[in-house]
Amino acid sequence: MRKIKTPRENKGARHVKAHPISTIEAINKMVPPRSTRNIRRGHIIKSMRNAGHIGKEAWEDAVVKMQMTNEKQTFARANRFYDALNYAQSMMREVKKREEELQVINEEMEASNEELQATNEEMEATNEELSSTTDELQQTSTYARSLIEASLDPLVTIGRNGKIKDVNHETEVMTGRSREELIGTDFSDYFTDPENARAGYKKAFKEGFVRGYPLDLLHVDGHATPVLYNAAVYRDEAGKVMGVFAAARDITEQKKTEQKLNKLLDDLKGSQAQLIQAGKMSAVGTMTAGVAHELNNPMMSILNFIQYCIKHTAEDDRKYTVLKDAEHECKRSSEIINNLLTFSRMESEGEEEYQKEDLAKILDRVFKLSSYRIKKDNVLLTHHIAKKTPELWIKANNIQQVVLNLINNAMDGLEKSRKKEIHVEIHSEGEFVELTISDTGCGISPEHLEKIYDPFFTTKPVGIGTGLGLSISHSIIKAHGGEIMCETKPGKGSKFKVLLPVEKRKETKR
Amino acid sequence: MKTILVIDDDNAVRKAFALALEDTPYKVDGAESGEKGIEMEQNNRYDLIFLDLKMPGLNGVETLRELRKISKDTPVYIVTAFYKEFFEGLKAVIDDGLNFELLKKPVGADDIVLVAKSVLEGPEAC
Numbered sequence: 150m151r152k153i154k155t156p157r158e159n160k161g162a163r164h165v166k167a168h169p170i171s172t173i174e175a176i177n178k179m180v181p182p183r184s185t186r187n188i189r190r191g192h193i194i195k196s197m198r199n200a201g202h203i204g205k206e207a208w209e210d211a212v213v214k215m216q217m218t219n220e221k222q223t224f225a226r227a228n229r230f231y232d233a234l235n236y237a238q239s240m241m242r243e244v245k246k247r248e249e250e251l252q253v254i255n256e257e258m259e260a261s262n263e264e265l266q267a268t269n270e271e272m273e274a275t276n277e278e279l280s281s282t283t284d285e286l287q288q289t290s291t292y293a294r295s296l297i298e299a300s301l302d303p304l305v306t307i308g309r310n311g312k313i314k315d316v317n318h319e320t321e322v323m324t325g326r327s328r329e330e331l332i333g334t335d336f337s338d339y340f341t342d343p344e345n346a347r348a349g350y351k352k353a354f355k356e357g358f359v360r361g362y363p364l365d366l367l368h369v370d371g372h373a374t375p376v377l378y379n380a381a382v383y384r385d386e387a388g389k390v391m392g393v394f395a396a397a398r399d400i401t402e403q404k405k406t407e408q409k410l411n412k413l414l415d416d417l418k419g420s421q422a423q424l425i426q427a428g429k430m431s432a433v434g435t436m437t438a439g440v441a442h443e444l445n446n447p448m449m450s451i452l453n454f455i456q457y458c459i460k461h462t463a464e465d466d467r468k469y470t471v472l473k474d475a476e477h478e479c480k481r482s483s484e485i486i487n488n489l490l491t492f493s494r495m496e497s498e499g500e501e502e503y504q505k506e507d508l509a510k511i512l513d514r515v516f517k518l519s520s521y522r523i524k525k526d527n528v529l530l531t532h533h534i535a536k537k538t539p540e541l542w543i544k545a546n547n548i549q550q551v552v553l554n555l556i557n558n559a560m561d562g563l564e565k566s567r568k569k570e571i572h573v574e575i576h577s578e579g580e581f582v583e584l585t586i587s588d589t590g591c592g593i594s595p596e597h598l599e600k601i602y603d604p605f606f607t608t609k610p611v612g613i614g615t616g617l618g619l620s621i622s623h624s625i626i627k628a629h630g631g632e633i634m635c636e637t638k639p640g641k642g643s644k645f646k647v648l649l650p651v652e653k654r655k656e657t658k659r
Numbered sequence: 660m661k662t663i664l665v666i667d668d669d670n671a672v673r674k675a676f677a678l679a680l681e682d683t684p685y686k687v688d689g690a691e692s693g694e695k696g697i698e699m700e701q702n703n704r705y706d707l708i709f710l711d712l713k714m715p716g717l718n719g720v721e722t723l724r725e726l727r728k729i730s731k732d733t734p735v736y737i738v739t740a741f742y743k744e745f746f747e748g749l750k751a752v753i754d755d756g757l758n759f760e761l762l763k764k765p766v767g768a769d770d771i772v773l774v775a776k777s778v779l780e781g782p783e784a785c
Contacts, residue, residue: 446669446672448765450674453767
């Protein structure tokens with residue numbers, strides 16, 4: 150800063166030309182500015198100018214005094230000016246200082262700004278991360294939900310209070326109720342046995358899980374689905390049990406299979422019983438054949454003995470008619486034995502050749518064989534054989550067995566009927582001859598109809614039917630290239646239709 | 660006199676034949692086994708033989724084979740109710756060219772006489 154020199158230093162007030170009238174002028178003229186005091190002093194000076202009459206001594210003192218006063222004033226002025234300058238300088242310094250401070254603050258602010266910028270960037274990055282994390286969370290959640298929904302098993306979460314918290318789509322399907330309907334309701338209401346359902350739930354709570362717990366899930370329409378439940382408790386982050394997560398497995402198919410298997414097992418047991426029965430019957434059959442055969446010799450002898458007696462008895466003798474009756478009965482017995490042999494297993498096991506045979510003849514033999522029972526049961530047996538029915542290439546004994554089986558079955562069916570009628574018809578049907586045997590018996594129920602040709606299937610009491618008759622008949626007719634069919638009306642009667650080809654069938658190995 | 664041999668292990672059957680043929684001009688002999696029958700045929704050469712199939716010892720088929728060794732042409736009637744058991748054996752006998760007839764038991768007196776007469780006198784005799 151420029152140093153202002155005092156008037157003394159600046160050769161005193163002699164150089165002062167005039168009193169400045171303003172500060173600017175004062176500065177320019179290098180004199181203190183005119184002030185009130187100056188003006189007053191000016192008066193003094195004026196007065197002193199006017200004091201030409203003042204003695205020299207006085208003047209000199211006055212001058213000195215004035216000089217001193219001027220100097221003082223100037224000095225004071227200078228000091229004031231200096232003070233002002235000083236003040237201005239200090240102000241300037243202050244400003245400078247403030248400026249510097251500002252600079253510093255500014256710099257600091259700039260630094261802060263940079264930091265803020267960085268923080269901002271960081272925040273933005275964090276924000277992005279957060280956003281992507283949220284996306285991932287969203288995806289994970291969607292994925293988890295889609296898995297739950299995709300499950301073919303009904304899934305359900307149940308709270309500690311036993312109320313449903315969540316279900317998947319399959320639960321909606323199996324209960325016939327919407328998610329909204331189910332959530333918040335008591336889970337046990339949707340089972341046929343709510344008590345048992347609650348017991349399972351309690352068990353899951355107590356032991357942490359249940360496995361394969363059988364229940365029946367109730368549909369809104371009333372039908373029940375058998376299921377096996379796997380359930381386990383689930384916990385929050387602190388490990389506190391929140392409820393039970395349960396998954397059911399629909400076991401309808403397994404149940405059906407199980408039922409089928411059980412039925413098969415029952416059938417098998419039945420079949421086994423029937424096999425044992427059939428075995429017994431077979432043994433009885435074998436024995437019958439043996440007995441029948443053994444009876445043949447004595448029968449033949451008795452017949453001849455009687456005939457010998459007849460020959461030697463006069464016709465007018467009373468004994469003659471008795472002997473004739475004896476002969477008749479003996480012949481009848483022989484015929485029974487003969488038929489027993491014909492139809493016994495041993496007889497049918499032999500290989501029989503195909504031969505040309507009239508079906509009517511076979512029918513006649515069967516009628517004879519059945520005549521005793523027809524009379525006993527009071528059955529009206531009628532038949533109609535169409536003219537020009539051709540002879541057939543058949544195994545006569547086998548076909549006879551079929552016809553006898555059908556007639557016997559018809560008579561079995563008539564036992565409880567009020568109207569006891571059997572009608573047999575034979576007529577040509579293209580390349581076949583058709584034999585129908587219809588009765589007015591009890592008929593066959595629809596559930597039995599599909600089984601009548603199954604081996605060992607019988608509705609007759611144990612010991613009566615072997616369940617082999619129709620099975621064997623079916624086999625025989627098939628072997629002949631024919632067909633056997635049944636029409637039946639339960640309670641009204643049955644009609645069996647047998648079609649046999651007229652032409653010779655090439656023998657196939659059975 | 661024409662002779663008839665009945666080979667049957669059952670005495671009553673042999674007796675039945677004898678009674679049935681009592682009033683015929685034929686002499687009827689009986690043999691209780693195949694072995695005995697063969698022996699008798701060897702000694703006498705019968706005009707007609709009635710033969711049972713089921714017998715202890717030699718059965719009817721085996722007996723027939725032996726009889727045919729003795730005489731090829733003597734008519735043999737196999738009398739049985741139960742020939743299935745011997746079906747294969749009889750088939751083999753036929754295949755070997757040995758002849759026989761079958762008569763199904765029980766046979767009554769009239770049939771016995773009828774067979775005997777037709778064989779021994781010819782069909783026109785009946």
